[in-house]
Amino acid sequence: MKLDYRSVENALSGCRWGQTILTFECIASTMDKARALAHKGAPEGTLVVAAEQTAGRGRLTRSWLSPAGSLSLSLLLYPSPDKLPYLTMLAGLAVAQSIERTTSLRTDLKWPNDVLIDSRKVAGILVESGMVRGRHFAVLGIGINVNVDISGYPEIADIATSLSDEAGSPVDAMALLRAAVVSLETLYTEFSVSAILQDWRKKLVTLGKPVRATLGDTVIEGMAIDITDDGALVIRQSDGNDYVVVAGDVTLRHAV
Ligand code: ATP
Numbered sequence: 001m002k003l004d005y006r007s008v009e010n011a012l013s014g015c016r017w018g019q020t021i022l023t024f025e026c027i028a029s030t031m032d033k034a035r036a037l038a039h040k041g042a043p044e045g046t047l048v049v050a051a052e053q054t055a056g057r058g059r060l061t062r063s064w065l066s067p068a069g070s071l072s073l074s075l076l077l078y079p080s081p082d083k084l085p086y087l088t089m090l091a092g093l094a095v096a097q098s099i100e101r102t103t104s105l106r107t108d109l110k111w112p113n114d115v116l117i118d119s120r121k122v123a124g125i126l127v128e129s130g131m132v133r134g135r136h137f138a139v140l141g142i143g144i145n146v147n148v149d150i151s152g153y154p155e156i157a158d159i160a161t162s163l164s165d166e167a168g169s170p171v172d173a174m175a176l177l178r179a180a181v182v183s184l185e186t187l188y189t190e191f192s193v194s195a196i197l198q199d200w201r202k203k204l205v206t207l208g209k210p211v212r213a214t215l216g217d218t219v220i221e222g223m224a225i226d227i228t229d230d231g232a233l234v235i236r237q238s239d240g241n242d243y244v245v246v247a248g249d250v251t252l253r254h255a256v
Contacts, residue, residue: 008177099115113247148162149165233245
């Protein structure tokens with residue numbers, strides 16, 4: 001995909017966010033760029049968009065592959081601290097909505113931060129936060145496998161998919177970008193925790209599934225039965241005890 005400033009600017013015309021846009025054909029990490037911009041005082045809604053990342057990252061120092069044809073974006077926000085715990089959910093919902101509004105594909109969410117199509121990961125979310133000049137900032141990172149032939153990437157071929165692989169034809173990355181930014185703006189501006197939680201729960205394919213959560217040496221197995229009001233996952237173990245896991249350092253697998 002050719003990603004130039006003009007097409008991104010056109011795609012985002014009329015949006016409140018994206019008044020400041022940086023576009024890259026290839027960058028190490030959009031997250032690092034956005035974080036650096038926060039420290040330089042960039043405004044809320046600053047967007048860093050790339051067609052390829054060479055050092056994209058996921059949670060827990062995992063790497064996120066962003067080959068040519070994918071879409072990586074990092075959005076800079078200055079949220080009040082009470083909003084921080086909900087940003088991953090909000091971004092997951094926005095990405096799911098944007099895919100469903102621009103393609104005929106249906107998506108699911110996997111706790112805590114993956115967007116799936118048919119159990120395969122099509123997009124990842126990463127929220128990083130910090131303080132700058134006494135203010136909280138958050139960088140909301142989204143990586144979407146848009147027009148990528150996933151079979152060319154053996155390290156993720158078993159667990160991942162792309163929109164073009166699922167749709168059987170190329171997808172309009174700029175329409176998708178616009179839809180994602182519009183959804184993010186709407187969800188963030190309205191910021192209804194109850195609506196976010198309700199819509200997130202509905203899309204969360206994790207609920208009702210047997211799961212294994214790993215936190216360091218600790219492994220918790222059981223049935224994912226609920227989400228608390230701050231997004232933690234409630235796992236019912238076979239002895240009937242409930243265990244609440246917060247996203248933080250937990251790796252979750254759906255057991256089949
Ligand atoms: P997991 O979904 O495996 O539990 P996670 O949620 O803890 O991972 P993420 O930050 O969401 O971690 O994603 C990183 C993981 O996603 C990598 O370890 C790799 O397995 C997988 N991955 C990396 N790049 C891609 C990609 N482009 N598409 C889908 N999956 C990817």
